[in-house]
Structure formats: structure tokens, C-alpha cells
Amino acid sequence: MGSYMDENIIGEDDIPTYAASLLVPNVQEMVRKNPLEVPQRYIRTQEDVAKINCILSPEIPTIDLSSLLGGCRDELEKLHEACQDWGFFQVVNHGMPRQVMRAMNEVTAQFFDLPLEEKNKLSMPSDDIQGYGHAYVVSEDQKLDWSDALILIIYPNHFRRLKYWPTSPEHFRETLESYSSEIRRIGDELMGSVALTMGLDKDAMLKLHGDLLQALRVNYYPTCQKPDEVVGVSPHSDTSIITILLQSDETEGLQIQHDGMWIPVKPIPDALVVNVGDVLEIWTNGKYKSIEHRVVTNEKKPRISLASFIAPLDDMEIEPLDHMVDQERPCKMYKKVKYGEYLRHSMNRKMEGKAHTQMAKA
Ligand SMILES: O=C(O)CCC(=O)C(=O)O
Numbered sequence: 001m002g003s004y005m006d007e008n009i010i011g012e013d014d015i016p017t018y019a020a021s022l023l024v025p026n027v028q029e030m031v032r033k034n035p036l037e038v039p040q041r042y043i044r045t046q047e048d049v050a051k052i053n054c055i056l057s058p059e060i061p062t063i064d065l066s067s068l069l070g071g072c073r074d075e076l077e078k079l080h081e082a083c084q085d086w087g088f089f090q091v092v093n094h095g096m097p098r099q100v101m102r103a104m105n106e107v108t109a110q111f112f113d114l115p116l117e118e119k120n121k122l123s124m125p126s127d128d129i130q131g132y133g134h135a136y137v138v139s140e141d142q143k144l145d146w147s148d149a150l151i152l153i154i155y156p157n158h159f160r161r162l163k164y165w166p167t168s169p170e171h172f173r174e175t176l177e178s179y180s181s182e183i184r185r186i187g188d189e190l191m192g193s194v195a196l197t198m199g200l201d202k203d204a205m206l207k208l209h210g211d212l213l214q215a216l217r218v219n220y221y222p223t224c225q226k227p228d229e230v231v232g233v234s235p236h237s238d239t240s241i242i243t244i245l246l247q248s249d250e251t252e253g254l255q256i257q258h259d260g261m262w263i264p265v266k267p268i269p270d271a272l273v274v275n276v277g278d279v280l281e282i283w284t285n286g287k288y289k290s291i292e293h294r295v296v297t298n299e300k301k302p303r304i305s306l307a308s309f310i311a312p313l314d315d316m317e318i319e320p321l322d323h324m325v326d327q328e329r330p331c332k333m334y335k336k337v338k339y340g341e342y343l344r345h346s347m348n349r350k351m352e353g354k355a356h357t358q359m360a361k362a
């Protein structure tokens with residue numbers, strides 16, 4: 001336990017805050033008390049819950065990380081196409097030990113199983129997003145998502161607010177530590193390969209950003225008796241460079257926009273789902289797509305997902321790279337923005353597709 005303390009030597013006042021969110025009911029508790037109740041604040045319009053409109057939905061691409069790292073040109077080409085045509089892919093052979101993923105799934109499930117009073121000891125404060133609660137709620141009449149979340153900043157270490165890190169179940173913190181360091185390694189390796197597909201040197205992405213922010217959002221989606229009328233997480237694109245997601249092996253829920261349809265991301269055991277975030281879309285002048293995605297719920301089983309967002313630090317300025325301006329995109333589609341401002345702008349709104357990206361449009 002000592003190391004957590006030592007790493008936290010900078011004062012709490014020096015840790016950045018991100019955004020305020022209104023206090024809203026705990027969904028898991030609502031369902032526990034009365035599984036049949038689905039309040040009006042959660043009921044969406046038909047358009048919001050529109051279904052997939054094709055029968056045979058295509059599968060999102062699968063990328064083999066060990067082949068990528070071994071220098072396989074075909075795999076690199078697949079990665080390029082995945083970022084360009086899909087903005088989403090699943091990663092296999094990523095080297096994260098299976099027991100680390102299992103342990104992480106276990107401790108998060110145990111955390112959400114705790115009584116509400118226990119979890120509420122980690123409640124998000126009214127002015128920030130670290131802790132247990134809900135983010136992106138900015139008005140009393142906004143439709144709410146059918147989920148609760150635990151959000152923690154993992155790196156840089158000195159941004160951690162340990163008072164929001166669960167101590168129950170017992171092994172939560174060390175499990176999170178091993179999981180997150182594996183995610184950081186996989187993130188670095190993927191960004192190395194993405195730099196190559198962008199025609200840069202392997203270490204260019206990491207050099208460009210310097211130190212990175214890594215945040216974890218653990219999403220808990222309770223069952224819902226009206227699954228076709230609510231949304232687990234509203235359509236949005238991620239503000240990250242890339243996001244690396246561990247989803248449960250058994251329960252589908254994530255859907256992504258592709259060719260005007262909502263395509264389900266079918267879980268592949270032990271794979272990680274990776275998506276291009278807004279920052280990568282901006283660096284590439286729109287060549288790589290930060291795709292809108294949403295989560296749907298079901299009547300039978302709760303679902304847990306762990307989204308690790310890898311992002312720049314606040315002072316980083318982002319804009320399209322010069323060599324990304326080409327015949328297809330003859331001018332820069334985005335202007336230069338300071339990442340910290342971009343992030344806070346998006347967190348101070350409700351999730352609404354890609355509306356938050358307007359701020360960076362040229
Ligand atoms: O639960 C999921 O599969 C996705 C969650 C997500 O999109 C997010 O947390 O940004």
C-alpha cells in the first residue's frame with residue numbers, strides 16, 4: 001500500500017479537475033428496489049433507440065498485436081484500414097495475461113455488488129468526475145443513461161485521487177495497478193504502430209504527446225425491463241487519442257456507427273476493443289475516424305465494461321499534421337486547440353454524438 005502513498009506526494013490542490021455534473025439517481029439501486037420501474041427521465045425517443053437496420057451485420061476488424069510488433073506489413077495495412085474505414089477494431093494476442101483480465105473483471109463486479117452506502121463513500125464530488133456516480137449530466141430535463149460509473153485517473157501517478165480508489169474488495173487497488181500498466185503498454189505499442197501507418201517514425205506519437213493521461217471509466221449497466229426504450233450510454237465519440245475497452249465475454253451491448261447503421265461489437269473472449277478517439281481524428285485531418293458509439297441494455301444480465309482513455313495532458317496543442325493535408329483533404333478540417341480546453345468543453349455538455357467536436361472544426 002506504501003507505494004500508492006509515495007506516488008501521491010503532490011498536493012491535492014495541484015490535481016486538475018475536469019467538469020461538474022448534476023446529482024442523479026443511482027440506476028443499479030433503482031433496479032434493485034423495483035425492477036419494473038423505468039422513470040420517464042430514461043425513456044428515449046424512437047430515433048434515439050433506432051435499431052440496427054441490417055440482418056447480417058458485418059464484424060469489426062480484428063488486429064493481431066504480436067504480428068504488428070513483429071513487423072508484419074499486412075497487419076499494419078489492416079490496422080490502417082481499420083482506423084480509416086471503421087475507427088474500431090478488436091485486438092488479440094495483446095500479451096495481457098488472462099489472469100489479469102479475469103481478476104480485473106472480478107474485482108469490479110465485486111465492487112458494484114457492494115451495498116450502496118459502501119460505494120457512496122467514493123461518490124463523485126459536485127465539481128469533478130473522479131469517483132462513483134454520473135458524468136455529463138448538465139440539465140434537469142436531459143434524458144439519462146441507464147448506467148452508473150466509477151471514474152478514476154490512473155496516470156500520471158500524481159493525478160490520482162486515492163480517496164476515490166476502492167479499498168473493498170481487498171485486492172482492488174493492486175489489481176487495477178497491474179491491469180492499468182498492461183493497458184499502458186498495449187496503448188504505447190498500438191500508438192507506435194499507428195504512427196507507422198500515419199507515415200511517421202514509430203516513436204513519433206509518443207514523442208509528440210510526451211506524458212499521457214490515462215483515465216478509467218468502469219461502466220455498470222443494470223438489467224432493464226424496457227431495454228428497447230432506454231440507452232446504456234448515449235451516442236458519443238471519445239475525446240481520447242485511443243480508447244482500450246475490456247467488455248464482458250458474455251453480454252453484448254456496445255454498438256458502433258458504420259455505413260449509417262448501428263453495428264454490435266460481438267465480444268471475442270480475451271480480446272480488447274480499441275477505438276480511434278477525437279485526438280487521432282484531428283491529428284490525421286479526419287483520415288482516421290473517431291466513430292460514434294452507444295451502449296444498449298438487456299433484460300437478463302447486467303453488463304460491466306472498462307474503458308481506458310489514453311489522452312494528452314491539458315497543455316498539449318492539437319491540430320492536423322501538415323502531411324495529412326492531401327488531395328482528398330486539401331485543407332485543414334480542424335483548427336489548433338488546447339487539449340485541456342477541448343476536453344472540458346466536451347465534458348460540460350451532455351453526450352450528443354459528435355456535437356462537441358464542432359469546437360475544433362476549422
Ligand atoms: O460499455 C461500453 O462498451 C462502451 C462504453 C463507452 O463508450 C465509454 O465509456 O466511453
Ligand SMILES: [Fe+2]
Binds near residue numbers: 236
Ligand atoms: Fe465511449
